[in-house]
Amino acid sequence: LEEERAEMREELQQAEEPYTIWQLRLEQDKLMAMYYDYLMHQRNRFVAEWAEFNLNIKNILAAYTSRQLGFDPKEYIIGGGTLQHHLRTSQAADFSITEELFPQIQQLVNISREEDIARREQLIDRLRWDWLEEQTFFKPFDIEYLLAYYLELEILERWVSLNEETGEKVFRQIVSQLKHESTTSLEEFKRKQKK
Template sequence: MSKYYYLVAGLPDLALDDSKLSYTVADFKTEFYPYLSDADKKLIDLFYLKFDNANVLKLLKDRDAVIDTCGLYSVDELSGFIAMLKDGDEVPDRVFPSYLSAFISDYFNQPTEEMNSLPENRLAGLYYAYAMKCKNRFVSDWFSFNLTVNNILVALTARKYKFEVAPLIVGDTSICEALRTSTARDFGLGTEVDYLDQLMKISEVEELVEREKKIDQLRWNWMEEATFFNYFTIERLFVFLLQLEMIERWLSLDKERGSQLFRSMIDALKNEVQIPAEFR
C-alpha cells in the first residue's frame, strides 16, 4: 500500500463550518492526483466519476451542453463515447467505465415504456454497484453507507408526503429491497442499520439547511471514525476530498437557497413517479 507522508502532512485541517478554502476539489485533481500510484488513482477516479455521470446525462439531453470540468473525461471524449455506443459499437472497459457504457447503451436501446425509473436514478444505481465492488474496504464501505443514507432519507420523506416509496429507491442491496417493500415504521432495518434512529430524527427537522447540515455531520463523523487508524494512506486522501466537496457545497448555500432546494426536492418527488417528457 502506498504511503503519502508529504501529501497528507501538507493537508490543512478541515471543519464542516469552515468559512473559506485555500483550494477546491478541482485543485485537488490537478495538484495531488499526479502523485498517486496507478492503483490509487483508480480509487480517486470513483469520486470524480460522479461529475462524469452528471455530464453524460446533460449531453444525452443536449449535445451542446456545457459540462463540469471536474469529471475525468472531456466533452469531446464523452460525446465520442456516446456516439459510438448509440451506433452499437463497444468501448473497452479500460477506456470507459463499464457501468457508463451499459447505461448509455440502454438509454438508446430500451423502449421508454419499459423504463421503471428515471435515467438519473438508473445511472446512480449502476454507479453505486460499480463503486461498491471496489477492493478497497473503506472506499467500498463509504459508497455502501452513502447509498443507504440517501435511500433511507428518501424513503422517510416519501412516506411523510405520502408518495410511493419503491420507485424512488436507488440500487439493489438487501436494504434497498427492505425500503421498497416493508411497511414497518423502521422498514425492518432497526437491527441492521445502527444509525437508523439518527436518520429518523434528522428527517423530522423541518428547516432544510439545518437538516442538511445534520446529514453531512453524520457523514463527516462516519468518515472520521472509519479512517481513525489510517495515516498517510489513500483512504485519508479520499476522506479529505469528500470533506472538501462537502465544505464547498455549504459555502455556496444560504437559508434562502435551502428553502428553494426543499421546494424543488418535493416537486421532484412528485414528478419522479413518471418519466418526464424530455426523456421520452
C-alpha cells in the same frame, strides 16, 4: 393514488412525445443505480463502503419522505441489497431497519423529521463527516485518510459556497476540531510506538 399513477404511466406510454419526464426520472434512477453499483464493487474497501453508506442515506431518506407524502417508497429506492429490500417491502414505521443493518439509523430517522431543509442538509453532512472520521481515525498514514480528507474538503466547499458567513463559521469549527483531533491522534500514535 395507485390508480392515478397507473393512468399517468399509461398516458405517458401512449404520448407522442419521445421523451417524457417519467422516462427521464427512470433513466436518472438507472444511471444512479449503475454509479453506486460501480463504486460498491471497487477493490478499495473504503470507496466501496463510502458509496454504500451514501446510497443507504439517500434510500432511507427517500423512503421516509415518500411515505410522509403518501407515495409508495419502493418506486424511489435504488439498488438491491438487504436494506433496500426492507425499504421496499416493510410496512413497519421504521421499515424494520435495525442498527446491525444501518448503525446510524436512529440519527437518520431524526434527520428525516427535521423540517428546516438547510438544517437537514447540515445534519446529513455532519453524519457523513462523522462516518469519514470514524473510518480513518486510526489510519492517519493510509490512502483512506487522504480520500476522507478530500471528501471533507468537498463538504466544506459546499457550505462555504452556499453562505459565506455560515460557511466560514462551520469551517472554523471544523478546523478547530481537526487541530484537537490531530493532537489526540499524534499522542495516540506516540503511545503505540513506545509499546
